[in-house]
Amino acid sequence: MAEKGTIKFVNLERQFGFIRSESGEDVHFRLQVVRDPYQPENLKKGTLVTFEAQQAAPGSRGPTARWVTIGTPARADNTETTGELRPQVTAATQTYRFLNPYNFVRPLFVYNPNAGTALGDCPPPPHDRYVGLTGKMSCRLTATTPLFVSDSHGVTREAVDKGRQHLRYRFFRTPDDEAIAIPGTSLRGALRSTFEAVTNSCFAHFAGGKRLSYHLPPGEALKLVPARVRQNGTQWQLELLNGMTPLAPGQRPSGAQYAAWVHTYDPLWASRTVALAPRSGYARRPKLSLSGWQHGDECQALVEHVKHPAKHFEFWNVVALAKPGATLPRPTAQQRLISGYLCITNQNIENKHDERLFFHHGGAPTVVDLPKPVRDRYRELIQDYQERHTDDVKRLKSPDRPHGKTPAFSRFVILQESRNLENGDLVYARLARGGRGLTVEYIVPVSVPRLGYDQTIGDMLHPRDLQKCSDYDHLCPACRTFGWVWGGESEEKKQVPPLDKPTAYAGRVRISHACRITENGSFDATLAILSTPKPTTTRFYLAPKQGKPRDGLDDAAVGYNNRGQQLRGRKVYRHHGARLNPQEYESVRQGPDGKPKKSDQNRTVHEVQNAGTEFEFTVHFENLAPPELGALLWTLEFEGWNHRLGFGKPLGFGSATIRVTALELCNAATRYSSLTDERQNALDHKADWVDEFKQAMAERYGSPFDQLDNVQDLRALLAESPDLSVHYPRPTRQPHPDGKNYEWFVGNKRSGRDAGPRYVLRVAVDDDEGIPLLDRFGKEVRS
Template identity: 35%
Template sequence: MAMSEYRFLNPYNFVRFMGKARPENDVLGNCPPPPHDRYTGLTGRISCKATAVTPLFVSDSHDVKGKEENAHKTYRFFKVDGHPAIPASSLRGMVRSVFEAVTNSCLAVFDDRTLSYRPPRGKRQLYKHSIGELLPFPREQYVSCREYDKLCPACRVFGWVKDKAESEDDRETLTAYASRVRFSYGEYTEGSAKVLDATTLAVLSSPKPTTSAFYLLKNDKPNATVHYDTSGARLRGRKLYHHHGKQLSGQEYMRPSNIKDRHNRTIEGALGAGAVFTFEVDFENLAPKELGALLYTLELEDGLFHRLGYAKPLGFGSIQVTVESLQVLDWESRLSSVDLTAGWENELTGAKRAEYKEEFHRAMREHYGTDYENNVLVDLRGLLGEPPEIPIHYPRPGEQPDPEGRNYEWFVGNKARIRDRQRKEPKLPAPCALPLAADESEENSLPLIDRSGRRPARGR
């Protein structure tokens, strides 16, 4: 690396929202889902291969060593009949998260709890707006779907359940819709992967939304001093973890000195790069544009990789999915024969699959204009493609990982820089905000900051 100053990328960034609302009465907007009691669209099966590009670990939550409170926990790889496997729910969640982003769907997991609180000093006062209403993004556009007749693309394809509190108050309306896609579990076919030795991982951080310079934009641009009550503040988008690629480093994912405590985890049976799994996706009643969205979401683009499993911030879990075959059921052949395999001979070529994907992309461009390409797709490419040739890790004060995981000192120092900006003659460098995923580079990245707000000496 030619630069003299040590710089790094944050493990996560965001795929920005599209500025325009979803269209009404459109399969890529808000509309009622198709019925399940008859076949009205495309039904078939997608056979896929998933290849690990970086080490992969999918934990078995039922076989955990160290379940006692405050104990160091050890997890093993999920298995079926003694062989490594990927649960169908994990594959489904991996695909749905990208599907939601590329179709401008709702935020299916929406937590409306209090962000932080302190005891009030004065008497109780009733405010005009709830906390959720003050959230700096178009709430009605992205909050999880509430009405059966106005479901977003992801809820119609992957299924929907109305919020429990709302559904208990209304027993007359429809409160759920079954998924039109079913994932099999990922079956291990070995490949060139090796089973890694038991690894004690570095400390994984938990989300801290109060770090507003990382979670918010001001007037659609990164800003180090933005807060949730700042005019022009807006949530950045949907959180995804960087593909580490060639930047994957054992220094970053292994705990220094192999320290084991309640703050970190040990994993057993992780698979190295080259592990291959196969799985199938059965779909029914999909419109051509929905099938195109599903195909694009599964395969992505050349050089882009899904993120799956445990320790994604540390570089684990980059997966390349390829569609091996696509069969669309011919109902006339199926219903005119007693042969259970009849109608499944209709395998679509790669060119036909490309047509479905292009129909989806064209529809998104027509409605959302440049937002689709310049916000969503470029951010996806920045996050899921090969990153710049600089380290990827959480902000910290030194080049070497701290055995105790004291990364918070970087944020203490950045806040010191923010306070320093209020002086007539600031003495510290400018505070830092997380760059846009599309703009990250060796130059447009993050520096080391110690707790005083200064740059530490090289090699620390």
């Protein structure tokens, strides 16, 4: 029942506070339960709020708030039992909406560190003696949507367009190659992920040191200055090559662009500028062949001044090019003779027509120091470029050349050694002028580049103690139960492991293969293309530290550089259930035979197991504390909700429920005093251990188990079939043969006068209304 009160106290850093109710009782609340809309500054002493209290959790100091709103609800007739305002939906406003395939499970803040210590960080038990609960359990897994787990053997290749290969996979089989099965490693991975989420364990597989990147806005890119790296022993410097235009640090050049243009390519997309002004000096520039030239080559050139007919900026255009010392034509009155270095990055965008020539004309060039942090950030940036395109580069025989209308890859994307700066490398630099003169803020490889965010992924994790476990004496519940190895991420491999402590711990849970026991038919499918995760889609991956995500904010407010933002939590692909639609998982491109078209980017899977197929497997466990065994049992049976495993989870494949059918405990004294391996039937005690786990979680995190944020998010994503269709954002109701999902994101994040709606992904527990279709202009598409 809703009550009124005022804020008595709030701690924004620890994300909790107290409400003084009208009855005079103090009610604890967490910032995560405050409903939209609100700003952190609204949460101050004396603010009027409406809330609903719930029963005090065991071990807590009093009642807690289930939800809180600032002020009072404006329309009592439009609220549900949660008190959350819901929009009115009428026939005039109703449009097609959909749910994103993934959302996130929020991490928890410890409310009472002295409670539920078996679910905190501590040393693991030994393996050389029995000190806890040991035994085994039998489990039955039932597929609730089509299920496919790939076998590493039996992969076949089929030749498709232009010599490319389409891969075909079969379902995993047992080592004797006879029985369809789910490998124990797949089960272990899925179960550990759920166990980590529900016990609030560390983010074990987490590249915390990685720095993501974003596209530098074109206006900012114009402020970059061409430069050449100079190394002399341990001293690193930049030679600034600003052409014939005075340096303007942090500003656009006041005259012609710094680098000269070398007209080299016919654009893959026809030039609109040339079409609009075919008689202009810009359109009549001759093309120069760069055959025999390499990136970084020293050269001399004749250049002449050109003005862009549409955008009206000025630049120097190369009309003749020669090796140093070679003869060039005599310059005309409008031409200049210059010396410099060729910057060749390949035809890496569709409308690219020019390469660049870096030069400095008139006097000695300015030289500035190139500090190590800037060099390190450059290496991280090039590594990010290369990781983004690794698979695409491997797939092509000549990735340095365009393929049809598809552009080539940049030189530094193809060449692994490009991530390490060397003497003579050509870069673009962002400069700043300070009290000590010019300084370098960052360097990039191209004129319109990606740029690394200031904060790493690890900097965005909140609370910070959820970083991957690094100390044997302080392991989280998941690392103690499933195992732990020190290090593991690239940035950690450079560190020296501790010599006075163990650096690994074997897990106390072993999971067998799950063998099929009940068949329900199977099918083959050529699947839609699955792309890699896009964590730079910040409106979906990040959320504010205080409050909930809000629509309409600009890119800076929702980006990785904003210290008020944090990672949303653990990524989970939602259960599609009855909403599973073949048009979403099958390739929509049709071949000449009318069947889904095969390419080198999609996959064909064979023997996909239909919903209703059943499997059995065994879990052996040792030395578990009662709350740990309860956590494992809860994770397995999962309240009847759906686990997600195997291939094609974003498309709806891979949902399954698990039921524990037998549970036996080993009595160490009896075992060693008997010739038989006698075990005690403990299935009737299953609920007791689960209840002990739930009580420990409630005591430690300050709310009844069912009301914890992580549990609510898991329920919202994995319990029931959703009411809306599930697919990635796109501009059309039906999947487009050419994809074009990117148009939704282009339209959504538009800025300026015709800004897009800038929709964010709702918190999982609130994500039930869906989002609309958008075109590339940010306009809602009514279907």
